[in-house]
Amino acid sequence: MSAAAGELLGGYLMPYQPLPVLAPEANAGWASLAANAARIRAEIEASGADLLLLFSTRWVSIIGHQMQADPKPEWWVVDEDFHEFGTLHYSLRMDAEFATAYRDAARARGLHARTVAYQGFPIDVGTITTLKLLNPDNRIAASVVSCNAYSDRAETLVLGKAAADAVRASGRKAIAIGVSALSNRMFSRWIDPAQDRIHSQKDDEWNRKLLELLAEGRLEDVSQLAREFSRQANGDSRMKAIWWLAATLGQHNQYTGTVFDYQPVWGTGAAMVGLQPAEAGSGDLEYDEDDAEFFRGDRNVLVSQSDDES
Amino acid sequence: MSEPGRIVAGILSPHPPHLIYASNPPQNEPRSSRAGAWNGLLDGYEKLRAELARHEFDVLVAHTPHWKTRTGHHFLGVPHFEGKSVDPIFPNLFQYNFALDIDVELSEAIHDEAAAAGLSTRMMRNPEFRVDYGTITSCHLVHPAWDKPVVAISSARTAFDYSNEAGDQEMLALGRATRRAIEASGRRALCLASNSLSHRHFTSEPEDPEDPSFEHVYNENQSAWDRHILGLMKAGETRRIFDEMPDFTEQCVAETKDGCLSWLLAAMDFPPLPATVHGYGTVIGTGNAVVSWDLDSARTEASA
Numbered sequence: 001m002s003a004a005a006g007e008l009l010g011g012y013l014m015p016y017q018p019l020p021v022l023a024p025e026a027n028a029g030w031a032s033l034a035a036n037a038a039r040i041r042a043e044i045e046a047s048g049a050d051l052l053l054l055f056s057t058r059w060v061s062i063i064g065h066q067m068q069a070d071p072k073p074e075w076w077v078v079d080e081d082f083h084e085f086g087t088l089h090y091s092l093r094m095d096a097e098f099a100t101a102y103r104d105a106a107r108a109r110g111l112h113a114r115t116v117a118y119q120g121f122p123i124d125v126g127t128i129t130t131l132k133l134l135n136p137d138n139r140i141a142a143s144v145v146s147c148n149a150y151s152d153r154a155e156t157l158v159l160g161k162a163a164a165d166a167v168r169a170s171g172r173k174a175i176a177i178g179v180s181a182l183s184n185r186m187f188s189r190w191i192d193p194a195q196d197r198i199h200s201q202k203d204d205e206w207n208r209k210l211l212e213l214l215a216e217g218r219l220e221d222v223s224q225l226a227r228e229f230s231r232q233a234n235g236d237s238r239m240k241a242i243w244w245l246a247a248t249l250g251q252h253n254q255y256t257g258t259v260f261d262y263q264p265v266w267g268t269g270a271a272m273v274g275l276q277p278a279e280a281g282s283g284d285l286e287y288d289e290d291d292a293e294f295f296r297g298d299r300n301v302l303v304s305q306s307d308d309e310s
Numbered sequence: 311m312s313e314p315g316r317i318v319a320g321i322l323s324p325h326p327p328h329l330i331y332a333s334n335p336p337q338n339e340p341r342s343s344r345a346g347a348w349n350g351l352l353d354g355y356e357k358l359r360a361e362l363a364r365h366e367f368d369v370l371v372a373h374t375p376h377w378k379t380r381t382g383h384h385f386l387g388v389p390h391f392e393g394k395s396v397d398p399i400f401p402n403l404f405q406y407n408f409a410l411d412i413d414v415e416l417s418e419a420i421h422d423e424a425a426a427a428g429l430s431t432r433m434m435r436n437p438e439f440r441v442d443y444g445t446i447t448s449c450h451l452v453h454p455a456w457d458k459p460v461v462a463i464s465s466a467r468t469a470f471d472y473s474n475e476a477g478d479q480e481m482l483a484l485g486r487a488t489r490r491a492i493e494a495s496g497r498r499a500l501c502l503a504s505n506s507l508s509h510r511h512f513t514s515e516p517e518d519p520e521d522p523s524f525e526h527v528y529n530e531n532q533s534a535w536d537r538h539i540l541g542l543m544k545a546g547e548t549r550r551i552f553d554e555m556p557d558f559t560e561q562c563v564a565e566t567k568d569g570c571l572s573w574l575l576a577a578m579d580f581p582p583l584p585a586t587v588h589g590y591g592t593v594i595g596t597g598n599a600v601v602s603w604d605l606d607s608a609r610t611e612a613s614a
Binding site for chain 2: 059060061062063064076077078080081083084086087112116118119120121122124148149150185186187188189190234266298300
């Protein structure tokens with residue numbers, strides 16, 4: 001590990017759907033996403049980053065939090081729904097040393113965490129899509145952490161803070177990337193790709209409200225709003241990627257926000273957003289949500305009652 | 311085939327990869343300690359296999375929670391798959407080298423019946439598709455010889471996108487479509503619902519995943535609901551199980567949300583037949599039961 005303190009250079013929100021990679025020609029919006037990813041790729045390459053740190057809602061874990069530690073995962077994935085659009089073959093460059101550091105930082109904050117490195121492990125579609133768009137030649141090493149199915153906001157914040165701990169300790173210059181849809185309601189029937197649209201006007205209006213805040217650099221405001229957004233617009237995985245991203249980057253509104261693109265992908269809200277730290281931002285508002293520094297375990301309310309009685 | 315087809319038996323065959331791990335089959339790379347945490351379920355599968363040995367069958371038709379499709383109901387449509395399946399959730403336990411044949415003709419027939427019933431359906435024709443570990447695990451545990459073809463049906467996410475009730479109504483239609491297609495095909499089919507009952511996991515595991523001192527149900531609520539559903543199964547109250555399914559799913563965090571059991575009950579046409587519970591046990595806190603409805607034996611007894 002480097003002796004120099006690491007830093008987080010900024011963050012991005014990227015959509016998880018593979019169609020902009022698999023079939024950009026099938027829909028103008030999907031092609032637009034692929035084209036605008038190139039703008040983000042150029043921005044990242046100019047940043048001097050040496051680590052892309054991803055949280056993907058498509059990698060679901062049960063046993064705590066998993067960090068990918070295979071230095072060169074190579075395999076292929078066929079999407080569960082969009083198999084007829086082809087196969088995603090991948091060969092990635094992962095920062096195994098950082099994965100171990102992240103695991104240790106997570107454990108130091110009370111989280112159950114482990115690294116995984118298995119030949120043939122199915123890297124998730126969101127991670128593959130994002131890295132194909134932003135890092136196609138593996139110029140920058142990546143690290144990916146899973147999205148625990150049961151983690152609540154507090155646990156996800158702690159996971160984000162542990163990511164920041166690990167970056168600082170590792171000396172890496174990192175870009176944090178939340179891989180997630182906004183509204184996540186898909187069309188449950190097969191559609192003509194050319195006719196794709198956001199599933200409902202309500203979803204679209206909520207997505208645009210969130211993007212308005214993000215364009216103002218108000219990431220922490222969006223994090224505070226995530227529960228309501230999820231209820232109203234079927235947010236992807238309760239918007240854990242936003243919680244993680246906000247916690248990793250420091251829980252404030254001091255960013256320059258850029259909405260690179262916003263398009264429907266099979267009904268979901270697919271947005272590409274950049275957040276660069278800024279001297280002057282929107283300022284911190286009054287926050288209602290709790291904060292957490294340390295994870296103290298599952299609540300196990302019913303188990304505890306039973307134990308007390310015995 | 312000239313004889314009408316039939317469902318030989320309906321089986322609840324949960325798919326925890328832990329059971330493959332504990333069995334140490336040659337296809338799976340990790341080796342277990344055989345410390346015994348899941349022996350009750352393994353014994354249950356052994357009893358099930360003994361029961362099935364009395365029957366002839368042509369095909370296993372599996373509805374799996376781990377092929378999650380949000381664009382309707384999908385069906386494997388490639389004659390043969392082989393490859394390596396690594397469980398993304400328990401990769402330390404399941405790295406399984408699989409090779410299986412698909413009964414594409416029956417798969418297409420069920421697809422067509424389901425589409426005719428108004429369901430959104432899709433055939434999966436990509437030969438590079440990695441067969442999900444739910445299908446692999448359930449089929450392996452029910453019939454480890456792998457000498458029969460398989461039909462694998464995805465879990466459409468209707469219940470997740472809309473409601474448990476909406477999901478079950480689709481499974482009702484899908485189950486009936488499955489039954490019609492099997493009967494028209496002349497096949498003798500085993501139908502497998504590859505789901506757990508209560509499905510709240512612990513989020514940590516012991517150093518030896520098979521440590522029996524760690525294993526117990528997540529909480530008493532889950533256990534009470536599982537006992538209730540198993541009681542209905544033993545009493546032959548299949549229709550009542552279906553009626554209570556949305557509440558069971560909601561209140562027990564049950565994997566029935568994925569639709570497998572509802573599909574199975576509908577495919578069997580809700581027989582008033584007491585089921586055999588071959589085994590019940592927990593795996594990392596979730597409740598799992600190996601259960602069969604021996605339809606062929608019931609037919610024989612009815613005609614005697």
